[in-house]
Amino acid sequence: xxxxxxxxxxxxxxxxxxxxxxxxxxxxxxxxxxxxxxxxxxxxxxxxxxxxxxxxxxxxxxxxxxxxxxxxxxxxxxxxxxxxxxxxxxxxxxxxxxxxxxxxxxxxxxxxxxxxxx
Ligand code: DGP
Numbered sequence: 001x002x003x004x005x006x007x008x009x010x011x012x013x014x015x016x017x018x019x020x021x022x023x024x025x026x027x028x029x030x031x032x033x034x035x036x037x038x039x040x041x042x043x044x045x046x047x048x049x050x051x052x053x054x055x056x057x058x059x060x061x062x063x064x065x066x067x068x069x070x071x072x073x074x075x076x077x078x079x080x081x082x083x084x085x086x087x088x089x090x091x092x093x094x095x096x097x098x099x100x101x102x103x104x105x106x107x108x109x110x111x112x113x114x115x116x117x118x
Contacts, residue, residue, distance in 0.1 A: 004093035008042045018069050022055075023062045025069075025098075034101030035070050035077070039063050045094040048083045063096060072100035 006012045007026070014026035017037050028036040039062060045051050051059075067073040077100030082089040 002044065002091065002093045004040050004091055004095065005044050008040070018062070018066050020062065022058055025062070025066045028097065032097075033099040033104060035072050035099065037066055037070060037098040039066055039096040039098060041094055046092050047089060047094055048081045051094055059096065063098060066098055067100070070098075070100075072098075076100060078104055 001009075003012065007014050008024060017025040017027065019025065021042075023039060023041055025037050025039045028038050039059065041051075041055060041059065045055070063079060064073070067077055077098055080097040080099070081087075081095065082097075
């Protein structure tokens with residue numbers, strides 16, 4: 001069983017933010033911003049590659065509720081999902097990083113220089 005399924009099952013403790021029948025939000029163990037929340041579906045989905053449009057519809061509203069709940073809806077935030085090796089996905093259970101609470105930098109994401117590809 002994957003680590004996020006263990007969190008859903010209550011086998012691993014987290015600092016929860018919000019949950020409903022389908023989704024769970026909790027604080028990231030290694031925060032990259034003053035607010036760094038992870039949003040996951042309770043059923044196992046490997047990554048964004050496998051999510052259905054129907055599940056996405058539910059997650060969209062849930063992420064909006066999470067942003068409001070942690071007080072970053074008006075100040076702004078970033079929503080990221082890492083997919084696969086090049087995306088830097090470490091946990092193979094779909095999750096959205098919701099980051100905010102301060103002005104976020106917009107860095108150089110790739111190890112390679114994008115100019116080398118043009
Ligand atoms: P990613 O690289 O996109 O797969 O991000 C995985 C995130 O999950 C990373 O920011 C750290 C977080 N994380 C991993 N294990 C745990 C855990 O046991 N508890 C919590 N709260 N977060 C975790």
